[in-house]
Amino acid sequence: MYYVIVNPASKSGRGRQMWTELEEIFKEKEISHKVVFSKGIGHVTQVVAKLTAPLADNPDAEPIKLIILGGDGTMNEVLQGISDFDRVWLGYIPTGSSNDLARDLQLPKDPLEILSSIIEGKVTRTMDIGLLTYDNPPGETSRLHAQEIPDTRYFSVSSGIGFDAAVCEEALASRFKNILNKLGLGKLTYLVIALKQLIAARSVSCDIYLDDAEEPIHLDRFLFTAFMIHKYEGGGFKFCPAADSADGVLDLCVVGNLPKPVLLLALPTAFFGKHYIFSQIKHYTASKVRLTASMPLWVHTDGEVYAKSDSIIISCISQKIKLMM
Numbered sequence: 289m290y291y292v293i294v295n296p297a298s299k300s301g302r303g304r305q306m307w308t309e310l311e312e313i314f315k316e317k318e319i320s321h322k323v324v325f326s327k328g329i330g331h332v333t334q335v336v337a338k339l340t341a342p343l344a345d346n347p348d349a350e351p352i353k354l355i356i357l358g359g360d361g362t363m364n365e366v367l368q369g370i371s372d373f374d375r376v377w378l379g380y381i382p383t384g385s386s387n388d389l390a391r392d393l394q395l396p397k398d399p400l401e402i403l404s405s406i407i408e409g410k411v412t413r414t415m416d417i418g419l420l421t422y423d424n425p426p427g428e429t430s431r432l433h434a435q436e437i438p439d440t441r442y443f444s445v446s447s448g449i450g451f452d453a454a455v456c457e458e459a460l461a462s463r464f465k466n467i468l469n470k471l472g473l474g475k476l477t478y479l480v481i482a483l484k485q486l487i488a489a490r491s492v493s494c495d496i497y498l499d500d501a502e503e504p505i506h507l508d509r510f511l512f513t514a515f516m517i518h519k520y521e522g523g524g525f526k527f528c529p530a531a532d533s534a535d536g537v538l539d540l541c542v543v544g545n546l547p548k549p550v551l552l553l554a555l556p557t558a559f560f561g562k563h564y565i566f567s568q569i570k571h572y573t574a575s576k577v578r579l580t581a582s583m584p585l586w587v588h589t590d591g592e593v594y595a596k597s598d599s600i601i602i603s604c605i606s607q608k609i610k611l612m613m
């Protein structure tokens with residue numbers, strides 16, 4: 289039995305349309321399945337929590353096979369709901385606008401091909417995930433996620449603090465994103481918002497502690513740090529070309545102490561992973577990182593933004609999820 293969870297709103301409605309096409313395969317092959325359409329923020333997490341709740345009196349219960357149709361944000365909601373990772377097998381069919389997870393997993397472009405391969409069941413792998421912990425109680429909450437914010441949050445692609453998260457926060461609330469997505473110009477939203485956020489970014493200092501280091505990496509003029517499980521974020525920015533989603537460590541792209549116009553020059557080079565030619569952009573690896581900033585900044589996990597924080601801990605949990613591919 290497959291449980292299929294569809295975010296009908298992903299990529300401004302493409303999720304629902306894609307499921308209509310894919311369901312034919314289940315019907316033709318008479319494969320037992322149940323489908324759930326997500327109804328809004330947090331619904332996917334609730335559904336997954338119910339499906340994967342531990343069965344105290346039946347420890348040998350069958351594995352749960354979930355197939356997710358959505359973007360990186362939907363996968364993020366899935367992770368928050370899983371209570372017993374050992375029982376769950378995840379299949380992923382990207383229908384989002386950024387699809388950074390699918391990009392690094394090198395999934396085929398054709399959703400039918402992905403689904404057929406999942407059902408064949410020949411290719412499986414495990415994958416690291418990240419865990420964000422707000423060291424202080426989370427501060428100001430995002431306009432789209434004003435409900436109570438838990439102290440921790442998993443991520444499958446990346447987390448980030450500062451400029452990159454501020455861009456996500458504004459884009460999530462942007463009415464123009466949907467319109468431009470429908471015109472195939474979704475990336476333009478991010479470009480315009482990125483310019484606006486860069487101009488508005490205030491001077492912030494920050495300290496980054498890698499693993500057990502007592503001395504931090506200090507930046508007087510901090511812009512952002514991306515903590516990556518995978519190579520790409522933001523719809524194809526190859527912030528950490530060396531990231532390996534099965535190596536048990538986070539790859540960090542740390543950006544600061546550089547003039548804003550230089551960042552503007554550097555960002556396009558990040559599409560090709562060449563931004564480290566700018567000496568102020570640094571790459572580090574660690575399995576656990578603590579970052580403190582002189583003022584609260586937006587934090588994202590997989591592009592979803594919930595709250596600001598001035599102190600976060602990010603860790604990598606090795607080989608935590610099992611994928612059907």
Ligand SMILES: Nc1ncnc2c1ncn2[C@@H]1O[C@H](COP(=O)(O)OP(=O)(O)OP(=O)(O)O)[C@@H](O)[C@H]1O
Pocket residue numbers: 295296297298299300326327328329330358359360361362363383384385386387388591592
């Ligand atoms: N029925 C729904 N209507 C509106 N929003 C929804 C619905 N179901 C889920 N959501 C919201 O959709 C967001 C996740 O979207 P998702 O990331 O999957 O697609 P996307 O934004 O198009 O893609 P990407 O993250 O790859 O850019 C989450 O914020 C989630 O709460």
